[in-house]
Amino acid sequence: MSSSQKNLVIARSVVDQGLSIAQAAAKFGVSRQWVHQLVQRYRSGGVAAVLPQSKAPKSRPQTTTETVRARVIGLRQTLVANGADAGPETIAWHLAREGFHVPSTSTIQRILRAAGLVVAQPKKRPKSSYIRFQAELPNGCWQADITYWFLVDGTRVEILDFLDDHSRLLLTIQAKALWTSADVVAVMDQLITTYGPPAATLTDNGMVFTARFTSRPGAKNGFEKLLAAHHIQQRNGAPSHPQTQGKIERFHQTLKRWLGARSLPASLEQLQMLLDTFATWYNTERPHRAINRRTPAQAYTALPKATPNTTHDTEYRTRTDRVDNNGKVTLRYASKIRHLGIGSAHRGKQVLMLIHNDHVTISDAATGEILTEYILDATKDYQKPTWRKPLSE
Structure with a gap:
């Protein structure tokens, strides 16, 4: 989550939920001076005051020659x-x-x-209008997909590519007449040997990547078993929703625009030579807008590499809701709507939720009084509070 959202959570934990400056600093791992600044800015200017301020000059007197x-x-x-x-x-x-x-x-x-x-x-x-996400470190997530291209005689062939989510480094790009699950496993195994195991992978639901939609419920294919052996988290986009794999889908546009500016190859070998040339250009010569105009090779080597044990990105956000007649509010967590039990005594009450990873603190939006706290369980819909304000208070 962006730093502005974290700033808002910190400020509102003091202003709206009654934490002290020292408590908020300890809870969110920042200095007391920073908490004090955020509270002052929030009280004087509201939400807009805690947003990052642009440092761009107001005008540019230079003229274009x-x-x-x-x-x-x-x-x-x-x-x-x-x-x-x-x-x-x-x-x-x-x-x-x-x-x-x-x-x-x-x-x-x-x-x-x-x-x-x-x-x-x-x-x-x-x-x-797009919701952007990016792995915090190189090897935090690898995206993989299979696309296609044509030979000069009209034969359609398949292209497998793996892309590092953080740096956009093209880890490999290879052409075959048809990719099988065993072929993909061999490529992934080689990539792990070369770059180390990633913390996660993200693919579509193609049968070379997952057996989740086959006629054998619970079965695992070779790719899934390889990931499990290395403790790599597997992520799959929702069916018919390619936007989840947006980076590699956008990469395919770049690839096909580059190939389209050249003559169709006469053979798989010629196509592979083109792909090798493209990979060198893409990784080491082409500036990438999403990584501050660095090349993917520069971005990949700039930071330490994530591993399957790397902690996930910290999440900070706020949400307001009204307690329903059953004493519950809703919250989206791990891509699903969860129901949080507050208690029927609070039905109809407007509440404020501060979300910090899987920790949620709910308070009365009018008074700031904390009502309940939760540690979310991604395996359950209904969430019971780990702490509830006694009704006698």
């Missing part, structure tokens, strides 16, 4: 012809590498529009 304009247009044409990303941010990165003054991405966008090099897409979903 004709030399820069011409280079923007030239880069766009070259990148498109090579099948590479050619958006304003990518162009800005190349301008900086070449020593040019870099205008804002909105200025680059205007230059491209004026030159007729941008096709309007008014129905395209805005980036702000």
